[in-house]
Amino acid sequence: MPLTVSLGHASLTGPRARNEDFVGAVTPEGAELDNKGLLGVVADGVGGHANGREAAEFTVRSLLSDYYATPDTWAVPQALDKVIGAANRWLVSQSARRSETAGMATTLSAVVLRGRRWITAHVGDSRIYLLREGQLRRLTQDHVWEHPELKTVLSRAVGLDKHLSIDFGEGELNEGDCFILLSDGVWGTLRDARIQSLIESHPDAQEAAFALADGAVDSGAQDNCTALVIRVSELPRDTLRDSLARLRELPLPPRLKPGQSLDGLEVLDVLHDSRITLLYRVRMPAGGIAVLKTLHASADLEDAAALAHEEWIARRVTDAAFPQVISRPSRSHLYYLMSWHEGESLKQRLTRGHRFNATEVAETGERLLKGLATLHRLAIVHRDIKPDNLHLGADGRLRILDLGVAAADGQHEGERFGEINNPGTPSYMAPELFQQGAERPRANESSDLYAVGVTLYELATRKYPYGEIEPFQHPRFGDPVPPTRYRPDLPEWLESVLLKAVAREPERRFETAEEFLLALQRGAHRPLAVPRQRPLLERDPHALLKLVCALSLIANLLLLLLILSK
Structure with a gap:
């Protein structure tokens, strides 16, 4: 059953000449309700300033439309912060543009009901209350400064300052x-x-909203009066959080051998057996073939959470460049199913001696980058692109495998799950990921693109641009070896693309998968201009000082010899 609510709203001008409040809500259905939830918003344009109403209406309308355009993999607070932040920047720019729009700002209070969770976002002095089992609780704090001559002065509002701080709250x-x-x-x-009395005496949400607004006006309110009431009637049976909790409670299956069955799935063979994970090729009850992924019996609760996390991400990636999750509602053990595709990985092709020519390298890169661009648009970073995780099917389609260490921005509503495997393979990890200390950057889209560059470099040369890097090694990166040193037959334009993709500094690489893809598609028609080697002073900033010291030492030795010879 879906989340079911009743909703009512009212907004009265009161004694003011103009209503500067604005209220809105979106009640989606189906997958959008499950993924994004219901959103309700109240805003109060800053009084005494031009365009207060416009600020309130613009902010509410922007939030109601743009929130639902954010990736499903984003946590609700992250999505709200991005959208409200964009509205804030626009209002600030309008205030700075013309004197008549100076001070164009608004308060904002929003609530999202998704699954079995509520999330609030709040700026200013509008308020959000929760009435539960006869107890009224205020969920927000007013952002005001006391003023001796005025009732209150807002300390925070959307459009008031370019650096906006939003209060978030969350609960069951x-x-x-x-x-x-x-x-x-x-x-x-x-x-x-x-x-509380008005809410309890008006069970209908719309009647309750009118009662609150009318009651305030009748009681002598000196401002606009706006109320939004949302009553929760029924909760859904399951949410992502509940699903993860349920999956983690399932027992791990025993080690299976070919011929054995689990939930009607017949094991055909073992595809992969690592320290923690197991992959089986299985026959479905209806006769199809699938891949079953599970854990060894030695896995712990964190590993189980990570497997559930992986399935959740994989379900959201519906592009043909990835294996698809096969629904299995009833499971007696912890595992999930993926589509099976005949073929081999690119690593297997290299191992059996296939020599990739320039055209194959470029075409492989194009197909890989199209799939990776889809992943990045969902705000998911793969973190382990390499030939082992790229599968060329018998149907000729390239598929990106293994989302086991993929990271999605802010998923799991604040929960942080461990990872089944270490994120990344050293030889394909970007140089900045080897930094030590608290300032070490996290893997991101740029490091994914670097791994694509190393992968294409390896397909072309069977080598790595900086040599092979072992686990726990702390490498030093100089200039990448030009791939034509190993493959003189590679065209210059392709070498330029590869060198840009594996540059040591992130700012020298491609910024997006689309930019990388365009460079491959243009090829020799519009080749990139990439310097083959950085100047000595750029590679070693202390080189000049070292050279001066060396020359000084030599000069002093010559002078000493000259003195001693006399």
């Missing part, structure tokens, strides 16, 4: 919960006890 949903979003015209006039 209960059936019967009632969320109340109010502008200060309502809560500043009605006390908490009256707010």
